[in-house]
Amino acid sequence: MSPKISVWISNSVFISFIVISLFYSLVHFENSYLKSETQTLTTEKNRSFAIVQELSRVKNQFPIAYQCHYSFGLSNGSLFEITERIPYSIYKRLRLGDTIEVYKKEIRIFGKQTAISQIRGNEEPLPLLENLERYFLYGFIYLLVLAGVSLPIRVLGLLSRTYPSQQKPVETGETVVNKVQD
Incomplete structure (x- = not known):
């Protein structure tokens, strides 16, 4: 696998992790609110x-x-x-x-x-949002594990990239002439 692909995959995992974390936190807080409301019902x-x-x-x-x-x-x-x-x-x-x-x-x-x-x-x-919260929790844990696995892959991918040399080529003093045969 080329370094560009591994970095692309790990970036996708991290973005997915952030999105599922936002959804999980939203559902968790709404479910907590529902639990408090049902206790005073x-x-x-x-x-x-x-x-x-x-x-x-x-x-x-x-x-x-x-x-x-x-x-x-x-x-x-x-x-x-x-x-x-x-x-x-x-x-x-x-x-x-x-x-x-x-x-x-x-x-x-x-x-x-x-x-x-x-x-x-x-x-x-009462049926609350517990199943939805559990679904997002499992997704959160799954993507947390994937992010933990892809972090070393991403670091290795970034370290193994080959960049063009910043040094100028050494001049040997020879002039190359195109030889043209008639």
């Missing part, structure tokens, strides 16, 4: 009502899991829909069209106005 000032739209059982999962899809109004008058995982004890009490008590809170995530909510009495954890 179950206060009385966040209590509201919602209407059950759909009840379903999650297939191919053990233990058996259930979902409840419900909607509620936001402060700007729009309707917001949430799908939440619920235990069997709540699932067997609910019917389509029922009004249920929920805790809701309007927040901004990635600059977009949204809402988080939880059915009153539901102890299931």
